[in-house]
Amino acid sequence: MEEAENVSAKSSQDGTGTPAVSSPMTGPGEAGLPDARSTEAGTADTAPADTAAADTAPADAAAAPANTRNTGPGRLLIAVYAVFAISATARAGYQILTKFSEAPLAYLLSAFAAVVYVVATVSLAKPGRTAFKVSVVAVLVELVGVLVVGALSVFDSVNFPHETVWSLFGRGYGFIPLLLPILGLIWLYRRRPAPLKA
């Protein structure tokens, strides 16, 4: 993984290596040319408000490209999150529309999981500090959710029919729901925004 990260830093256009995160002060020179490329990718899904917030200070503008998580391994993470967002939403929608009265709690939990995945997908794809915070919360909620629901479905299988994404620690989905928040937190930690200057 360590090696992989370094390689990606070389091959991706904005130098995604960890150093870029911890040192926003490296100066505009280093970020000069690659920036154009990464901003172009970033603005595609950036609300105008976000861009404005990111550009409050020149230093911030230079740090902005580093303040994204939709690059390198992050793209794979977002893609997997997107697949889970779609499948969890579809599944919850199906359960609630067709057989909600059978197990309201489990199906509401399904819907909740779907919302968490959607929020995580969108916030991971967006640059900026706010998106980062939202991502951390969403991924933490996801981790707690998969652990609590997973444990409940094992120890109290009568009241927790195995019908949510998180049941049995996500066994029905190859344990990816358990793995995803851990990888997500690692990724978020590695790409955390630089501390604000007073």
Added chain:
Amino acid sequence: MDAYFYIILVVGLLSTIICVAAGIMKKAPNDTTILSVAAVELSLLVYLVGSVVRVASGEQIAGEPWEFWGYLATALLLPIGAVYWAILERTRWSNFVLAAVGVTALVMAARMNQIWY
């Protein structure tokens, strides 16, 4: 499990293997990996056409028909979305994104088979 599933099984696994290999070899998405994903899309289209013909000729879907078509429609969008997402930033990681298409299509095809029979 019918022939449509096995087609997607083979094509999907091949595509995943090709894309993972390309990712491990530190290559950006290229013609080979993108075409392998296109092959997954093609086999899903074959499934679509075959299913339309079967329903038109009077065959019944055992499960919920709209669930089946929902899965199929989503599966058809998947390769397109993945290729779009992958070519926006052409790094080795994008090949792993493409690799996810084959397995996902495979799982969805298995579920579609369950619904049909």
